[in-house]
Amino acid sequence: MKKKTILLILLAIGCVWFAAAEKRTVPFKMLFNHDGTYLHTCVHEWTDQKLNAGEQLKASVREIAATGVEAVALSAGNGEIPWWQSKFYPDHWEWNAQYTGRKPDAYGRYVMDGGDMVQDFVDVCREQGLTAIMSLRLKDEHGVGEKSVWVSKFFIENQHLRIDDRHAPIFGYRGLDWMYPRVVAQKLNYVREWCENYDIDGIELDFMRFFPFFNEEMTSDAQRRRILDQFVEDVRKILDKTARDGKRRYLGVRVPNRLSMYKRFGFDLGYWDQQGWTDYAVISPSYCSQVENELAKFRAWAPxxxxxxxxxxxxxxxxSLSWGRPGLTGGDDYQVRFMTPERLTTMANVAWERGCDGVSLFNIMYCRPGKRKYGQVHGGNYNPGDPAMDLFPKLTDKEWLAKQPQHYWINWWWKSGYFGDQFVLPVTFVNLSEHTFDLDMSPPSVPVKRAVLRMQMVERTPKLGWEVFVNDVKLTPIDERDELFSDPYGGFTGHIDQYCAFELPPSAVIDGQNKIRVRLADGPLNDQFSADLMHLEVALYTD
Structure with a gap:
């Protein structure tokens, strides 16, 4: 009897160990991040139908469901403003109208009339068979420093807790410091309210909008990590406590795509994984898509x-024309180079080849025309249109993706990414200088018939004596400077005199990190001359 008892105990321990060791999978391979705001900032087929905010949300989710997306993460009110019937923060819209002197927007009017966008979201996800995730932006800073509908009463009443209390510091430093328990508690209250009152499938913690979460001069690495670890654990406990019918609720995190950022900002995905708290992690470039990835390192860290x-x-x-300039409130008055079909399929192919478990679409609907003062949202002056939604079902088809022509890039962002770690461009060349870049490529499984490398300078430049090598193979300059693939959007492409191009032998491209060395071998003999490289791209043609 004693032996039998011991055997049963050992068997139980073994079952627990196996359950803990088993990889935590989610039932979707394609996730759509729905920020909610694109409903009213972009033009859609339902724009003129006079639908209320809830009806527009449902229409948008139905549109998404028809593209093969399996899960939707809704960011309600930027994580600050209740788009639902909140008991924790019931008086926002009345308070905000008094504070700003403005009437409530479409979301506010809907909620004040009894509408509930979280319930609408859950209902339409159930109708369409989608996984319903609530995405909580943990420190969104849009509207901070202005009398905006996006500013909460909690934020205004706690100005002394800001990381940087100047009028408009850069994103990341405008919000409240998580060193203070009341700041963390406010976010937990939103999590608790969603989990207790709605039949959601999970919570996504969006750490990308916007880190850092602490005044780094006032906290240590260990303090930052300890606070965020406790927060993630508390969210996991709320999810488990409120789970329905014994079904695990998913905990996702949206986190940076560069591991070099993690220690500094307190993100310990490996520990969260080890403790069994996280079910999925969205590996995010923040705003501009990047082919470059560290998926192998992430996999080893959070298996x-x-x-x-x-x-x-x-x-x-x-x-941006207006950001940081007093008196100008143009919002997103800047241009972007859009994700074309070839860029989407190339990036998805590399992701699958490097071991991802799924792909996510963020801000993807901002290809559409905008309705703002400056005539655009995210580059809309350049005749944008719908994203390549016909391709969405193909983005999880590994075999099909591997046969497509490919378009790779090394990109530039006006702020060089958060804290300079994310993006390597722009770089400056003077006569006889050189720079080396890494570009992760996974060539097509079918023969590549031709390959071209193209570079774009910040300004129009004279014809220069560039030498370009890919994996030590020297490329031949060519006089073909047009777009490498058809671009249906045309945003932020510049002038043809900013470009130069080179014939790339397909055999020079390897599966993995490709070394690209660029040298300005023959430039003007002028100490004042320099050329700034802002965009480098490679096309692999299969037909």
């Missing part, structure tokens, strides 16, 4: 968490 590779609506963006 039991599903890795979702994020793609966005663009690959490069320009400076």
């Amino acid at each position: 039991d968490t599903s890795l979702i590779f994020e793609m966005t609506h663009c690959v490069t963006r320009s400076t």
Whole structure:
């Protein structure tokens, strides 16, 4: 009897160990991040139908469901503003109208009339058979420094807790410091309210909008990590406590695609994975899509968490005309180079080849025309249109993706990414200088008939004596400077005199990291001359 008892105990321990060791998978390979705001900032087929905010949300989710998307993560009110019937923060819209002197927007009017966009979201996801995730932006800073509908009463009443309390510091430093328990508690209250009152499938914690979460001069690495670890654990406990019918609710995190950022900002995905808290992690470039990835390192660090590779609506963006300039409130008045079909399929192919478990689409609907003062949202002056939604079902078809022509890029962003770690361009060349770049490529499974490398300078430049090598193979200059593939959007492409191009022998391209060395071998003999490289791209043609 004693032996039998011991055997049963050992068997139980073994079952627990196996359950803990088993990889935590999610039932979707394509996730759509729905920020909610694109309903009213972009033009859609339902724009003129006079639908209320809830009806527009449902229409948008039905549109998404028809494209093969399996899960939707809704960011309700930027994680600050209740688009639902909140008991925790019931008086926002009345308070905000008094504070700003403005009437409530379409979302506010809907909620004040009794509408509930979270319930609408859950209902339409159930109708369409989609996984319903609520995405909580943990420190969104849109509207901070202005009398905006996006500013909460909690934020205004706690100005002394801001990381940087100047009028408009850069994104990341405008929000409240998570060193203070009340700031963390406010976010947990939103999580608790969603989990207790709605039949959602999970919560996604969006750490990308916007880190850092702490005043780094006032906290240590260990303090930052400890606070965020406790927060993630508390969210996991709420999810488990409120789970319905014994079904695990998913915990996702949207986190940076560069591991070099993690220690500094307190993100310990490996520990969260080890503790069994996280089910999936969206590996995010933040705003501009990047082919470059560290998926192998993430997989080793967090082996039991599903890795979702994020793609966005663009690959490069320009400076803003109004941001940081007092008196100008143009919003997103800048240009972007959009994600074309070839860029989408190329990025998805690399993600699958490097071991991701799924792909995510973020901001993808901002290809559509905008309705704002400056005539555009995210580059809309350049006749944008719908994203390549016909391709969405193909983005999980590994065999099909591997046979497509490919379009790779190394990109530039006007802020050089968060804290300079994300993007390697722009770089400056003077006469006889050179720079080396890495570009992760996974060539097609079918023969590549031709390959071209193209470079774009910040400004129009004279014809220069460039030498370009790919894996030590010297390329031949060619006089073909047009777009490498048809671009249905045309945003932020510049002037043809900013470009130069080179014939790339297909055999020079390898599966993995490709070394690209660029040298300005013959430039003007002028100490004042320099050329700034802002965009480098490679096309692999299969037909």
